Amino acid sequence: MDLTPLVRLVWPIATALTVATCATSPPPSTAAAAAGSGAALYARHCAVCHGADGSGDTVVSQLLRPRPNAFRLGLFKLVSTDNGMPSDDDLVATLRRGMPGSTMMSWGWLPDADLRALAAEVRRLAVHGRADSIRRTALATNRPITETEAIAAAEQELAPGDPIDVGTPVPPNADNLAEGERLYRQHCSGCHGTDGRGLPASADWPTDGTWLWPRDFTAGYLRGDATYRDLASRVRAGMPGAHMPPTRLSVAETEALVGYLQSLIAEDASAHHTQWRRTVRVQQTGSLPADDDAAAWARLDTVRLPLAPLWWRPEACSELWLTAAHDGTDIALRLQWADASRDDTAVPTSTISDGVAIQFAPTLDPPLFAMGSAEQPVNVWRWHAYDPKVLAGMADLLGRTHEGLDVPLGGTRPRPRGESLAFRGVASAARETGSGLPLAVATEWRDGRWTATFRRSLHARSSNEVDLAAATPVLFAFAVWDAHLDRHAGSKAITTWHALELERRGTRR
Ligand code: HEC
Ligand code: HEC
Missing domain, CATH: 1.10.760 (Cytochrome Bc1 Complex; Chain D, domain 2)
Known part of the structure; x- marks a missing residue:
């Protein structure tokens, strides 16, 4: 499967924005x-x-x-x-x-x-x-x-068996690389392709999501690490939980093959998508930058947060850029992500529009995925470009006979506000929608990229909100919806929890 669109989509943004210089104090x-x-x-x-x-x-x-x-x-x-x-x-x-x-x-x-x-x-x-x-x-x-x-x-x-003797990395030279390439063509290229980009899964594979297509080594992600030891273990032991067979190679053959494999896989292959918990320090500024003051925003640190699409496919958005500032009273969180299309059309089957949400938790180990729980409610700031109810109304109007037709919403502008909600688990999410406090969100879609800037007072406005001014650490996590890909709300891309730390005047390190 060709994953280049992902790389093409993602890298221009990655390089256009300041790469995170953000503090990396241990979270x-x-x-x-x-x-x-x-x-x-x-x-x-x-x-x-x-x-x-x-x-x-x-x-x-x-x-x-x-x-x-x-x-x-x-x-x-x-x-x-x-x-x-x-x-x-x-x-x-x-x-x-x-x-x-x-x-x-x-x-x-x-x-x-x-x-x-x-x-x-x-x-x-x-x-x-x-x-x-x-x-x-x-x-x-x-x-x-x-x-x-x-x-x-x-x-x-x-019980785990004995560790496999995988040998030691050998410095690459013309001879061992040629031998590695020969072994690769013999044992691996049938699935991973001669160029290492992976052949598509064949039609007789199960479609229940338990088996995946052979990895594209140029796509920039691996499940395991890209160290010699890890790659050699994959080669020798295979991946028993996947459609990747073990091989019977001698130690010398393993060394040559892995040396060649490393010429296809960058050492930091996994780093780009690894969902570490980071500490995001929110800088204090004299006054918050205006929504359209690109130069002022550019002077602040921007952090890249990897996104994991729930339903992984090459073209799904895989990273989010966050720039944050506060002025002692209010906080502004500016989020940017790649999205090739501004989906301002109603499609009969769609119940979701482009959007983004930030989930805040005032505790240190909230459940990651369930949108809070009865004991540990979370505060969700959510913005969708278009009202799902309007989209649903359009779909209703069109009925089944128009299936496949995309109807423009008549140049409707993306909604200028979001909602701040308290969720106590997945079931509460549907119930609470529409009942939250309004949130100022300035948005823009330009050149294949959404920008959404959320603003709120640092203090909570009700007991349903997380108080960001309080001294306790707050965790936050993000979700992005791409209506073009996702025709139902459960399908989106998410980050893990990150720690939010307010820089306080006088405590600047
Ligand atoms: C029968 C098909 C098949 C063959 C043959 C095969 N692979 Fe794979 N390989 C796969 C599949 C499928 C995956 C993805 C597994 C998954 O994550 O579910 C994979 C994944 C990998 C990974 C990724 C590991 C990670 O951490 O994500 C590496 C490295 C790899 N293969 C190397 C090789 C090498 C080297 C050979 C030859 C010795 C080889 N494969 C032969 C199917 C194959
Ligand atoms: C948001 C959902 C989610 C949560 C929460 C989660 N996992 Fe996973 N986990 C996955 C998925 C998806 C995979 C399969 C990835 C793949 O096969 O490529 C996985 C795979 C694994 C594997 C398989 C490793 C292997 O070698 O194949 C282990 C072990 C694991 N998870 C442990 C845990 C533990 C322990 C926790 C809690 C601390 C946890 N997971 C929480 C989604 C989750």
Whole structure:
């Protein structure tokens, strides 16, 4: 599959804007450094996508491509052992990095002990899944076994094997590169293409999102790292949770092949899409820049925040640029993202328009994905270019007979305001829409890019809002909708939580 449109869409913006010079002080992690119990951490952070029992069968997972891993099947992609089961270190590395190119974010802001506890919980769920299937087979063949026996058998089956000897990186020279290229053509190009850009998935692949197309090495993202060790592990062990087979190569062959592979894959291949939690310092200025004062905005730091499209496809928007300032009274957050089309047409099937939302949480470990919970409500600032109700009305008017017709909204200007809402979980989102406080949002679409500038007082205007003037750290996360791609509201691109830190006069470092 050709992913160049993504790169073309994204890089001009990446280079046109000031690259983040933003402070990188370590973001706050859960205050209690003591390890939480793996099960409790899992329930809080992971179950929404991976399922309470690790079946990967959740409401949310229906919206995601790639699908969240079903741990109960005991299949993982990123492994370094000779039996295809991840070691504890493999799992912890995955949690720390996340899996760029999917909605699996980095959890590296959690203390190490928590990551180890989570890795153990993932393994426990895999063992229980395997044990259930062992028991079912035993029952079907009339040799019933106890649960304890089944778990012991599953534990043995799923225990990580020995680390693969992957050799050491060898400095590239004409000979070993030629040998690497020969091995690549023999073992890899059938799926990844001779140019490394990946061939399209074939028609007989399952379409449920469990299998993905062969990776395009030039696209700038990998699920794992691009180090010699990681790539060599992928080559030797394959990716057991994916359609990527292991190979039987000698250590010398592995060294040559990986050397060649590294000539196709940039060392920082994953960095661009890695969803680390960053600290965004909001600078204090004498007065806030006007919406159209591009020069004043350009003098402020801009941070690039990677976006993960829920439904991954090459042309989906994969990054957001944030410029923030406050003047001691008000805050302005300016967001910019690439969007090739200003979707000011009503399409009978669409219920969503271009838009952006910022989710604020006054706590340090809110659920990532669920739009808050009863105990941990979130404050959402949301703007959509056009009123979904107007779009829906148009669609209604047109009826089914006009399906496929795009009807212009008659040069309607994008809405000049957004809404500030309190959400207590996914179900509350639909209920609350339309009931929020108005928010000033100045927007512009130009040259394939939306700019949306939100303004509000630092102080909360009601108990439904997060008070940004309060001293406690606030986390915020972002979502972008592209109506051109997404014809339903559940389909969008999101960031992980980032920490918002107000620069205060006199405390400027
Ligand atoms: C927003 C949804 C989401 C949340 C929340 C989430 N994950 Fe994932 N996770 C995914 C997706 C999607 C994948 C599959 C990515 C792929 O296969 O390319 C995945 C894959 C994984 C894998 C598979 C690694 C491998 O080698 O194949 C592990 C382990 C994992 N997640 C653990 C966790 C843990 C632990 C948590 C909680 C701390 C968590 N995830 C939270 C979406 C999520
Ligand atoms: C049968 C098809 C197939 C063959 C043959 C194959 N791959 Fe893959 N490869 C895939 C698929 C599919 C993926 C994406 C898996 C996913 O993320 O679900 C992939 C992913 C990868 C990745 C990405 C790892 C990451 O961290 O995201 C690398 C590197 C890779 N392959 C290298 C190779 C090399 C080197 C060879 C030859 C030794 C090879 N592959 C042979 C299908 C194949």
